[in-house]
Amino acid sequence: MLKKLFGKSVKPSETAPDKAATPPATPASSASSTPKAAAKTPKPRAKAKPKPPKSWSVSEFNVPPEEGKTRFHDLNLPEPLMRGIAELGYEYCSPIQAQVLPYTLDGYDAIGKAQTGTGKTAAFLITVITDLLNKPVESERYVGEPRALVIAPTRELVQQIADDAKNLCKYTGLHVVSLIGGVDYDRQQRELEKQAVDIVVATPGRLMDFKERSQIYLDQVEIMVIDEADRMLDMGFIPQVKRIISHTPKKTARQTLLFSATFTPDILNLSERWTHEPVRVEIEPDSVAADTVEQIVYIVSADEKLALLKKCISDESVESVIIFANRRDTTRKLHEKLTKSGFKAGILSGDIPQNKRSRTLEDFKSGKLNVLVATDVAGRGIHINGISHVVNYTLPEDPEDYVHRIGRTGRAGAQGVSISFACEDDAFMLPDIEQLLGRKLNAVLPPEDLLN
Numbered sequence: 001m002l003k004k005l006f007g008k009s010v011k012p013s014e015t016a017p018d019k020a021a022t023p024p025a026t027p028a029s030s031a032s033s034t035p036k037a038a039a040k041t042p043k044p045r046a047k048a049k050p051k052p053p054k055s056w057s058v059s060e061f062n063v064p065p066e067e068g069k070t071r072f073h074d075l076n077l078p079e080p081l082m083r084g085i086a087e088l089g090y091e092y093c094s095p096i097q098a099q100v101l102p103y104t105l106d107g108y109d110a111i112g113k114a115q116t117g118t119g120k121t122a123a124f125l126i127t128v129i130t131d132l133l134n135k136p137v138e139s140e141r142y143v144g145e146p147r148a149l150v151i152a153p154t155r156e157l158v159q160q161i162a163d164d165a166k167n168l169c170k171y172t173g174l175h176v177v178s179l180i181g182g183v184d185y186d187r188q189q190r191e192l193e194k195q196a197v198d199i200v201v202a203t204p205g206r207l208m209d210f211k212e213r214s215q216i217y218l219d220q221v222e223i224m225v226i227d228e229a230d231r232m233l234d235m236g237f238i239p240q241v242k243r244i245i246s247h248t249p250k251k252t253a254r255q256t257l258l259f260s261a262t263f264t265p266d267i268l269n270l271s272e273r274w275t276h277e278p279v280r281v282e283i284e285p286d287s288v289a290a291d292t293v294e295q296i297v298y299i300v301s302a303d304e305k306l307a308l309l310k311k312c313i314s315d316e317s318v319e320s321v322i323i324f325a326n327r328r329d330t331t332r333k334l335h336e337k338l339t340k341s342g343f344k345a346g347i348l349s350g351d352i353p354q355n356k357r358s359r360t361l362e363d364f365k366s367g368k369l370n371v372l373v374a375t376d377v378a379g380r381g382i383h384i385n386g387i388s389h390v391v392n393y394t395l396p397e398d399p400e401d402y403v404h405r406i407g408r409t410g411r412a413g414a415q416g417v418s419i420s421f422a423c424e425d426d427a428f429m430l431p432d433i434e435q436l437l438g439r440k441l442n443a444v445l446p447p448e449d450l451l452n
Helices: 035-039 079-088 095-104 120-134 155-168 185-193 204-212 229-234 238-246 265-274 302-314 328-340 354-366 399-406 427-437
Strands: 110-113 148-151 176-179 199-202 223-226 255-260 279-282 293-299 321-324 345-348 371-374 389-392 416-422
Touching: 079 120, 079 155, 095 110, 095 120, 095 279, 120 148, 120 155, 120 199, 120 223, 120 255, 148 155, 148 238, 155 176, 155 199, 155 354, 176 185, 176 204, 185 204, 199 204, 204 238, 229 238, 229 255, 229 265, 255 265, 302 321, 302 328, 302 389, 302 416, 328 345, 328 371, 345 354, 389 399, 399 416, 399 427
Parallel strands: 110 255, 110 279, 148 199, 148 223, 176 199, 223 255, 293 416, 321 371, 321 389, 345 371, 389 416
Antiparallel strands: none
């Protein structure tokens, strides 16, 4: 998540708005009778937060200077955040962090082009946490009024971001809440009302559920983060995102960070509408697909795929594997057949209840399961190191999804293997994938020992 180079800090120009100096929005307990205050239903006062532990010093986090790299020490980050970073074992900035943090820590808006696995999540979380710690709200606060809002397209991605935020916030006293569909609504409401919330991470649909019931208020949002904006566009969430943003302070009164794997004209138009004089950062991967992933394509008939799959994932080199398919019914049938054959397999797809999906993901992370069958949308938030293999049981219709799929393996410098099945139903998709990769994929017949 976090490693490598750092860009030079640039001071804000005299004409640029100093967002970092913008005072926090007036709490709802203000004596003024604004139309907003009159329209709101009275809200309960938030409980005081527990004080974070203090028995730690940055001097205990020893990271030697290294030419061409910048330590997190060099960013003047708050000590409680540095403690979380140290505990996670991160030392140097990744390229996206190196380029964007000097600006975002100074209060600039930013739009970033970066693939998953580049450290962009930590880049925006470090910005958010630093801002909230450096500008504490001393006045009385109310429940359901987050100071920072992160929206992402899928439940799994939201949960991953929330988990990362909680790890980084471990010693800060900041309260992080995730809001996603498929999970008990009342339980999420209780979490939101337990104490003053600082960071909310949510899918657009569930966030609007809370907004429409007047159980969350977005007029105190100081920092807005929109992650995977291109996927949000593909999934039809942009109308909901527009409504969400309309409830936050105007763009000159909040800091907005937008990240996307691609900068299409639509994404650039949206970023222009939602951000104010943003810094634009583009991180191009050395290659579209990581060099640490060995890519294998087997030419096979549809009838041979299941038997071939079982042979492939039974190999002793397969420590853990994600099997991707395009359709929910395909993943369900595949999961049933693999389970009956004795594989410790789980399933992630949109028709599986969220609580079961969360348990499945935890079991996969812990090693209780070593096989995971997933659709692209459900697999979007899977960022787990140590996955040895990925299998494309069906080739994706969108070449970008191929890159995303095989990127689940070969992470953090480890070697990984991607195996794709090309049959009469989907082999025609290979040329588009090859065009995106910028290279020819070597499609071969499977070895005889895998077919027998």
